[in-house]
Amino acid sequence: MSHQEFIFLEESWSRSKESLRVCFAVYNDFKKPCRVTIQDLNDSQLKSYRQLKGFHRLIDLLVPFFKEWTGELWDRASVKSFIKKRSGFVKTLKGIDVVKSCKDATINEMRQLINEVIKFGAEMGVEGLYLRSEEEKDLEIFYKNNQQ
Numbered sequence: 001m002s003h004q005e006f007i008f009l010e011e012s013w014s015r016s017k018e019s020l021r022v023c024f025a026v027y028n029d030f031k032k033p034c035r036v037t038i039q040d041l042n043d044s045q046l047k048s049y050r051q052l053k054g055f056h057r058l059i060d061l062l063v064p065f066f067k068e069w070t071g072e073l074w075d076r077a078s079v080k081s082f083i084k085k086r087s088g089f090v091k092t093l094k095g096i097d098v099v100k101s102c103k104d105a106t107i108n109e110m111r112q113l114i115n116e117v118i119k120f121g122a123e124m125g126v127e128g129l130y131l132r133s134e135e136e137k138d139l140e141i142f143y144k145n146n147q148q
Helices: 055-070 076-086 107-123
Strands: 006-014 019-029 032-034 090-093 096-099 128-133 139-144
Touching: 055 076, 076 096, 076 107
Parallel strands: 006 128
Antiparallel strands: 006 019, 019 032, 090 096, 128 139
16 A cells, blocks of 8 residues: 555444444545455455454554554554553553553543554554544544645
8 A cells, every 4th residue: 555545544433332343445536535445455354344343453454554654563462552552541550551451441542542543654654544433424634644
């Protein structure tokens, strides 16, 4: 994937289950979207974004992007830990800061973790990262990197 393309994150929340659905799509031109299915993103087990639930699934999809963005080897655990530490998702046990479990997360904390993913992608040179709420049906821009 070229860094000149846009990565779109679509997400929707279900308050009853506190579940997350995520879909990546690449836009070469803002007016002409070209969707990329989950299967195109090296995850043959996930047939559609409606099957994606929870932060762990998001992390599974992000691992290949992290590898590309940094040129380093990442796995699910290292990506998850990195994002949590960056967003201050830690608790203190016996004087030691440890990364909290997602099971303890509120919806707002999960949103914060996802925002951290978006910010990190922008730092890695991705031109624009966006997140759209299904409820609002409008595109909400979280970050746009205008520096070329």
